[in-house]
Amino acid sequence: MLSTKITEINDKACNVAWSPLKSCPDLIALGTKDSGGVGFEDYGGELDLYNLNLGGSAPILLKTVKTANRFGSLAWSDIGFIVGGMTDGNLCLWKYNDLLLDNGGSDQPTNLKVHNAEIKSLEFHPLAPHKLASGSSDGQVVILDLSQSPPTTEILPPSSNVEVTKIAWNTQVEHIIAVAHADGLVCVWDLKQMKPWCQLRSPESISDIEWNPTRGLHLVTASSDDRNPIIKLWDLRSSTSMPLATLSGHSQGILSIDWCPHDESLLLSAGKDNRTILWDLFTLKPIADVPNDSETLNQPVDQTLVENSASTIYGSAAVAQQKRYHVQWSPLKRGVLVTCSLDRKVQAHSVNGLVTKCGRPPKWLKPRSGVTCGFGGSVISFGITDKRVKIYTAVEQPNLLQASQVFEESKSMATTDYCSQAAAKSVLPSDKNIWSFMNVIFQANARSELVQHLGFSPDAIQRAATDFSEKDDVTDGVSQMSLNEKPMSAGAEKAIQDALVVGNFEAAVECCFRTGNLADALILASCGGADLWQKNTRTVLCK
16 A cells, blocks of 8 residues: 655643744644643643654754643644644643744643533634634634734523534535534534524434635535435535435444545545545545554454454454544645554644555646647637636747738739739839749730830830841742751741740741742741641642
């Protein structure tokens, strides 16, 4: 089994309170539940401050303060108050900063007599840390305001005379508080109206209750009854008589539960069956057990052993002593919890390796911000301060972006207009020539426009070719033709080439006839179409 233990404090049967101060997240306060003396010498209890030193070696004892009575409960506020609920009904208030000073008077607490019976539960308000609620074994609930001097008290009307097992402030609404009694009654109070908002009744004894850390209408209750050791999840919007879900996994009564403040899908429960279960509230199934020191004690007992043998008796006693009566998540260290067991051990565990067995990472391991990139410079991001997904474009080459935007806008323009516009904006002559040429190419009469763009005049070329004559003034080249043709002059070649460039085969053939080049005339006539071929072959044969 995967080991989760980080460190431990031995020989301490106590109540535990984590430090909520960000400056000292590894600190815990311990208030002894049994005698602080040796043997029958009973002089009350002790308040101990420990630095668990989670990233180092052994825990470090910072301070010990003796008290006249033992602790029934313990709480630590965000504003630095450490408050002990004593067995005689008194509240003992210390200031954390004063406890660490080395003067004689700093150890003495402020005593407030608020109950006539043992104080079984204390809890500071998560939204208003100067408010403290206390519940006693005679069913009385008192609300204190520590911001006043002296602190003011307000007693809730009695809803039950049975022991208060747990008080829990609502995590979202300041004036809502839940009180659990040992007879199975859970009363949700509206402090503005000073009357119950609703009541949950159960045939089993309720040992613990917890509010959802993010949803103010979700509540869990734990049963300490061995006959029906279950955890009920309530949605107070829908029903106060039928739970939303029921978690079954313990074989004996449940002593303590705690809802993870960093991931609302995780819940811890410790039971009389020597199991500490980590629950997945999304699937409503156990994820894993937080192991005890000796895994062999959890192995099945060999039935061949004699039932009354010493090994069986002492083995069962060892298992019973390892029962955990309290579990509590750290309010600052994600995935870290503390447990208290009957064998007088306070242990710190990390469940970061266990929570992944549910098939998904815990909330604190999920990325709280991220970014991804797409085509066209698109960037999508999300962060922890803004619950929105942002989509924007990252530009590395602004000139290229501007050019592409202009090009996209030009799709609505005619191609020739765009080319003319680009040519007008061109700085380099070569660019201007290229865009001008492209403008000509996309014209409807591209051939004739291209000829003019290149500087040729079809009319002038036609006249030059048809009226061409050599220096010897040959006017009728056909009568002069023979099989032994003379070389063509440079002037004639120029006239014929120009005529071919502008596509005027008829003028080129006429020029060949006028210069007496019969073969060239017939070849060019064959390229000028059937009519030109027939016309010129007839002319040659007639002559």
